[in-house]
Each structure stands twice: as C-alpha cells, then as structure tokens.
Amino acid sequence: MALRKLVAGNWKMNGDRAALAELDAIAAAAVDHGGVDVAVCPPFTLIAPAADRAPGLPIGAQDCHQNAKGAHTGCISAAMLKEAGARLTIVGHSERRADQHETDAEVRAKAEAAIGAGLTAIVCVGETEAQRDAGQALAIVEGQLDGSVPPAGTGDTLVIAYEPVWAIGTGRTPSVADVAEMHAAIRAKLAALLGEEGAKVRILYGGSVKPDNAVELLGVADVDGALVGGASLTAAQFVPIIAAAASLG
Ligand code: PGA
Secondary structure: OOOOOEEEEEOOOOOOHHHHHHHHHHHHHHHHOOOOEEEEEOOHHHHHHHHHHOOOOOEEEOOOEOOOOOOOOOOOEHHHHHHHOOOEEEEOOHHHHHHOOOOHHHHHHHHHHHHHOOOEEEEEEOOOHHHHHOOOHHHHHHHHHHHHOOOOOOOOOEEEEEOOHHHOOOOOOOOHHHHHHHHHHHHHHHHHHHHHHHHOOEEEEEOOOOOOOHHHHHOOOOOOEEEEOHHHOOHHHHHHHHHHHHHOO
C-alpha cells in the first residue's frame, strides 16, 4: 500500500526568528505539492511564531515530557506544545537517546503523552555504525520498536523515522538495498505490534537526505517520506526534497 509521503524538517538547536522567513517558501511549496505532507520542527521557542507565520504548515516539536505537568525543571509537556501551535513532535531522536540517555520505555511514554495530547508522534529508531558493522542493525531497530512503539498508535497518530546514527549529519547514507531491507523489517514489526494499523503507519528515512539523493532514497519500497536535518534549514535545500517526494507520488 502506498502511503501519502511526509517530509519533515528537524531544525535541531538551530534557527532564530529571522530564520522563520524560510518558512514562507516552504509553506508555498507544501501548497504547490499538495500530494505530500510537509512539516517543520523548529526549537521550542520558535514553535508559536512559526505557527503564526505559516498557519497552513504543520509545525512540530523535537521532544516532549512524558508527564502532563509537575516538577520537571526545563521540560515541556505535550499539551503545552499543542497550545503553542504544534501539531506533531519528534520523540526518541538518537541525539536525545545518546545525550539525554533516553530509554525505549521513556520514548514510548513520550509518544503516548504526545498522542494523548492530540499530537502526532514521530518515533525515531536507528543503529550505530558499530552495531551495523557487527551485523546487529536489524535486531537493534526491532528491539527499539518493541520498546518504544505505543500500542495504541495509528496511521494518523504515529510515524516511525529510521535514522541510522552514522548517517546523521555525515553526508553518508546506507545503500538502497540496506534501506529497503530495514524498512521492510520495520513494516513487518509494525504489523506484529499494531495489527492492521501497522500497514498505515508511515516509515520515514532520515540521515543526510539532500536534494541530490532524495529521489533515490524516497523511491525505496516502504519509505514513506523523510526526516531531514541540515537540509531543512533553508528553503533552497528543503523545497527540492519536497518536490522529489511529490514526484514519486
Ligand atoms: P541530517 O539529520 O539530515 O542533518 O543528517 C537528520 C536527523 O537527525 O533527523
């Protein structure tokens, strides 16, 4: 089943109010290419101004806390994100799994909190280079899915992003065959975890997606879109990726 593609930008800890000017052309491209979904996830402080500036463009966060409120200094709840204008949030990005020591169980709880607050959750998984070299890539990703996919996730509320850690920000990407093998394995695991709904959950590829490799990566079976870091920071780089997704239907 071909799912509607989603191209989501992850600005990470980049961008300021001046950078929101990039959203004008990104939002226009999203309208031009109405056959694909587009979203941008800026830093927390830019969510509200981004949503104001580009009301038609889904704006997301890059993390949320698993609890609704309480004594969690420096954290932010899913409902707060929703109130600020977010429609989705990334959870379990490998940078957070590494830097903030987030576990699969925490990632699942964050995804459940996001969905409970009315946000779509993009749950990230992916192996390190050492794990791939040891032949463990499939087992690692399947284990992350077992631990971090919310059982109530649906095609409307849940997205998976497969991001090999060694491909993030490096300019390196897996072979088409390796992407195909991994996305097929993720699809099978989603069916096992979610039943029929597992066929409707989009599986994004992420890690050094650029205008010049987007058609190749997005054309792989069961690649239902892309999670884009560096190349989402400017419309000049991000719009061609949106167009590539649209060209594949
Ligand atoms: P990149 O980042 O496109 O800069 O490799 C992707 C990501 O971490 O989501």
